[in-house]
Amino acid sequence: MARSPALDVVALCRPGGDRRLFDANPALVRAFEVARTRDFREDDYTELFRRAAARRGAAVAREVAARAGALLAATPPLLNLRGARLVEHLANQATANARARLAAALQTEPPRRTAADADPANPAPAAGTPAGSRPGPVLEVVAADLPQRLIPGRAAERDPHAELAALAGIEPVKREVAALVAEAKAARLRREAGMAVASRPRHLVFAGSPGTGKGKVAGILGRIFAEVGALSTGHLVEVDRADLLGEYTSESALKMRRAVERALGGVLLVRGAHALAQVEPVRGRELVGALLTAVQTHSDDLVVVLTGPEAELNGLLRSHEELAAYFPKTVRFPDLTDDELVEVFARKAAESGFALAAGVLEKVRALVQAAPRDRGLVNARLMNHLLDRAVAMQGRRVLEDGVVDEHESLDEILLADVPDSLVPGREAVSDDPLVQIDRLVGLAAVKQEVAALVAEARAEQVRRDAGVPIAFPTRHMVFTGNPGTAKTTIARLIAAVYAQLGLLSSGHLVEATRADLVAEYIGQTAHRVRTVVERALGGVLFIDEAYTLAGTGGDQRDFGHEAVAELLRLMEEHRSDLVVIVAGYGTEMERFLASNPGLASRFPKRLHFPDYSVDELLAIFELMADQAGFTLADGVLPQVRARLAAEPRGASFGNARMVRNLLDAAIARQAQRITAAADAKPGIKMDDAEVRMLRTEDLPPGPREVGRGGHGPYI
Known part of the structure; x- marks a missing residue:
């Protein structure tokens, strides 16, 4: 730059880039005029969309442009698809939809001839218009041309402040988040006023049971930080130990770097972070070292949040003091109360479009009150799963006969639709x-x-x-x-x-x-x-x-x-x-x-x-045969007793499992006997009592009876 004064250099960087450059080379920064841009607001997006549509030959009504602006403002960025690029992306989709709609309308409804078309005094086409042609219909983007989701698979996000306020319970967490946001705003105002602001670690520890909203709050905090300029995008990236643990030496550090690169500009949420230290020592040190490098290198445009039980997280940080210095703040997430869990169920049902019949919330409350309350209870996650199961049961009930009549509703959950247990998969026990x-x-x-x-x-x-x-x-x-x-x-x-x-x-x-x-x-x-x-x-x-x-x-x-x-x-x-x-x-x-x-x-x-005695094994044989629907002929039990008494009692002794195998073998041999008898007398129905009877000849030969009579052909 000094050798070429006529050369104009424009350097682009993310928020805070000038501060990092100043730390590295203050003289270089003084050679530049710093111009700070701001993120587009909803009214900015509205005007940008109107102009982008006009460049594509489409008109947009004011209310449609405002709706597009609201959609753009609520859509989180995806990598470099943000700001004006996001506007161009939406304009392409909307105008393409408008052209497809117009083409379909022209195919189904040909243009009508008007009086002007038949009037010989009709003025000649304007210069440059081909002879015999008429001006086509005007292309206009309407509300129906706007997509419901601008980026496929990603819903438009609500106001993060309202979303945080709507979360059930966790009032102490909400106060902590408000304090963090206020601190970030104050730091930004001081920097804009020219004050020197010391860089303080913003990485956080979220301690609490599963299902208490740690991931939800981390995503909301990232979006609020983006609003106040503390982060450039505010997006959320979630990982756990399985995502970070490599199969060979140095792979864990590579996986950690890749996760950090995806999270730059937003929040990196490490679920179950205490498990990072619960692997074999070499890989554990590698993981913790890679995490430490990440928080040291990207302190200005990344927030790392560690989640897990408080005691275990404290153990991780105490054993790695250098890492602990970058996580000065712990936010504790309390378990939800019974009333708050019921409120979560009701809100989730309303958000999903379901009405709750009388008695539903009372049953949910009874299930929650009967559940053990400690770190095993999964809080809001448990209510989400319970609602999913209730919806599934409601669907089966309503559509069981294939008809939805006037007395049935697909958007109402009845008392009978709520499961009788909080966790699926319980095997019904028919007796005490x-x-x-x-x-x-x-x-x-x-x-x-x-x-x-x-x-x-x-x-x-x-x-x-x-x-x-x-x-x-x-x-x-x-x-x-x-x-x-x-x-x-x-x-x-x-x-x-x-x-x-x-x-x-x-x-x-x-x-x-x-x-x-x-x-x-x-x-x-x-x-x-x-x-x-x-x-x-x-x-x-x-x-x-x-x-x-x-x-x-x-x-x-x-x-x-x-x-x-x-x-x-x-x-x-x-x-x-x-x-x-x-x-x-x-x-x-x-x-x-x-x-x-x-x-x-x-x-x-x-x-x-202990091993069963011979008498106990004999009783088990009788019980199993009776449960299978068989009766025992005279002489069967004494022969079974003799077999059991002669069985060697070693470590491989099968007890009731051996009795089951013996009974199965007898049933198989009985099947051969009765089918052979039936084949010998075709057309004659066998007596039902004989079909259910196990005789002594149905018992398989004992191990000492096999091969009795000398050696076989092989020694």
Whole structure:
């Protein structure tokens, strides 16, 4: 510039770019005249749209242009599609729609001949107009030519201030946001007045339970910051650990940089940020280091928001003091009250266009009041899911017969449409689960333990009703025993009992094994564990052969340890509405609990399931045969008893599972016997009693009977 004085240089930058350039080279900035532009307002957009349409040969009425201006002002930018570029984008769409509408009208309604067309004294066409032609109809953009959404898949946003005020509850959060916005406005006014304003970190910690509006408020705050000039766009980018964790060394830093680049000018929301430190040390340090670099490098046009439980986030920041310095502010999101949750349900229904019949909100309130209240309750998210299920049930009810008559309405939710539980997937228990437990064969010691658990839970409720402060106890359990000893059955019935007592919101059972929890590649295991736990929320997660998660031989490629770490975190986070039961052989489960320092303390309840006696197995055989509709001929039970008594009792002894296999084999052999008899006497109906009868010849040969009579052809 000094060598070429005649050269005119125009430098373009985002808001705050001149300050960053001044910090790097003050002399260079003094060589420029700084001109500051402002974002377009709604009236600016109105005039710009009118001019853009005119350049395309289209007229626009004043009210249509104003409607276009409102649409443009409410549409958030998408990358570089913003401002005047957004106006041109809308003008292209609207004029194209207008031309298509006009062309369709001309095809369906040909131009009518008028008196002027037939008048010989009609003036000649203007100069330059082809002979015999008439001026065509004027192209005009009407309201119907404007799209409902300017950018496909993105709804026009409302006033962020009104949207924040409309959120149910979280009044302390609203006050915190108002203070943050006031601080940003004051900083802008001081800079415009020429005052030196020290750069202060604006990154935030949002602490609270899931479903308390942290993501919603982060998006609103970004748009308000954009209004006051604290951010250039204010858009929201959401990521979690699965989005940032790489499969190999240095990939995590690359993923973090890409997320930051997408969020520049707006807000980067890191969900469950406390989980960044709960991976193996090398990758954990890499993730935290990449986050620290991001907040250090982009302090002027980026706000990073970390979300998660307060205690865990505090642990993350205390262990990384340099990172904590950039997150000086923590905004605490309280759980919603019962009234606020009901209000969320009512508002969501109204926004979706549904009316609520009498009694609906009372039922929703009863469901909310019966749900455990701690970090396991998912707050507003739970109400959204409940409304979705109610709408689905309403649709099935109304359209069941394929006809919507005058007594039915597609926009009204009745009391019968509201589910009976807050969480889907609960398996109906046709009888009292405690009665079902008592009916089980054997298991006397297990039944006593379950009765003690139930008594303890009921006592807690009595104490709570009496005003005694009660902490949420850990109810996770360890089941030990050989296969076939009813561990899964007891787990399912315990889930139902806890739901009846109000300790779980649903009472369903989700079964999982190592294959459901452990992935083959780095970064995928935690996501699998979260998916399974989310399915089990409100009920019991039953992990069979849980000792396989500990891995063997210290293989670093085995991600079972990562599954255990993530499981422990989620167990603590959802302790009020989730029970985890791990099951397996006694010795192996002891080694599993010793493999991680946090495991033994998280599972205070231990239930051992002993092998069934021969008499108990015989009773189970009779019960299973009766439930399947079969009767037993004389001699069957003694032969079954002999078979059971001769079965070796090792670690692989199948107990009731072995009895089930024996009965299935007998039923299959009986099928061959009765069909052969029916084929031998065609046309003669077999006696129904014989069809239901199991005889001694239907029992399969015992393992010692197979091959009796010497060696076979192979030794």
